[in-house]
Amino acid sequence: MKKVLVTSRSFGKTSPKPFAVLEGAGIEYTLMGGDFDEEKFKEVISQYDGLIIGAHPFYPEDMARCKHLKIIAKHGAGLDNIYLEDAKKLGIRVTNVPAMNANAVADLAFAHILNISRGISITNERVHRGAWETFIGKDVFEKTLGLIGFGAIAKNVARRARGFSMKVLVYDPFVTEIPEEFQDFVTLTDLNTVTENSDIISIHVPLTDSTKHLFDKERIMKMKKEAYLINTGRGGIIQEQDLYECMKNGHLCGCAVDVMEHEPMEKDSPLLELENFVVTAHIGMYSIEAISAVSVVCAENVAKVLNGEEPRFVIV
Incomplete structure (x- = not known):
């Protein structure tokens, strides 16, 4: 079974739909957003096929150890915490969710x-x-x-x-x-x-x-x-x-x-x-409507990539 790590603390907070998308695609998910720990993240990320990432950085040296990782789905629009050139070199797809928030x-x-x-x-x-x-x-x-x-x-x-x-x-x-x-x-x-x-x-x-x-x-x-x-x-x-x-x-x-x-x-x-x-504490996208829409797109993109399909909003 494919596995995805979710480090965005708001993923799925306002609707069960994104979880249903992952489950429907036969994907096992682990939530780490609420109690995110950078050292724990570094330790476990290499075990996952997909990552739904929040605002924390994903450094190149950690990315390089991820032999199974196929997709990094940004839960939002901003990409400054993801090293895009390194992801591209490693063949890891990167998506975001522009405009929906x-x-x-x-x-x-x-x-x-x-x-x-x-x-x-x-x-x-x-x-x-x-x-x-x-x-x-x-x-x-x-x-x-x-x-x-x-x-x-x-x-x-x-x-x-x-x-x-x-x-x-x-x-x-x-x-x-x-x-x-x-x-x-x-x-x-x-x-x-x-x-x-x-x-x-x-x-x-x-x-x-x-x-x-x-x-x-x-x-x-x-x-x-x-x-x-x-x-x-x-x-x-x-x-x-x-x-x-x-x-x-x-x-x-x-x-x-x-x-x-x-x-x-x-x-x-x-x-x-x-x-x-x-x-305010970086609450811009934190509306019920925006979180639901962004979470669903992230889940759909992960499901598509892990099942060999083309995702939306591809960056690399």
Whole structure:
């Protein structure tokens, strides 16, 4: 019987369907997501034919020991924790699940925009501490939203922005034309124009050599002093020490993120000193609908590869 190891902690959390897919294909599965231990993972991964992986890294030296491994199915879209060239050399298929969590992440990004602009979580925390205080926030209506990246998630954020009569500026070096649906309120432009003219900037790009620390001190200081920075993309795109120093010195009205360069976030991070820094624990895709859809696709892809069929969303 073929065996698959599941290290994503959210796989199958909201529906039994993905487990039924694996069982129907005659595949035995082991769940390691809830109590993931890296040393245990290294010890046992070579025994498996398939891997449904979460956010933890899968290093080349461990991959090389996996003589039976046929597929690595990423439970989500981001691939920065998987060494793709090594997988390709070893003949291991790699798949992901793009776009199916696009509404969930876009909802969270826009929730962060509204929250940080109106001080919702800030005043909630104050009231819990016994302080009934006024907070003067800012309207989101008719502001300029800058989007870094214009993939499926960013497009969904733009659709939500339209309901608030926002002007949208987009920087994406891989996009040459804005689809007709967006042309009356979205403008494709360069990074400096987006940085300097947006009231709110929302990041929606993968972590690559070209995007790592894209928002460093120099970039952040080009933003409007009263602007907000949102990141539901990948940790590491913002240089966190630079962010802290800029915010500490009064540059930016606030920042809200769902991702950090190191997760879990360090408990002694100086960013936690700042009331106008809001962080959620990488919950972007954690909606009932998104988790169910992503889990089913992962299970189907594993079943297809292990039964000699072609999977969906092949990366290598």
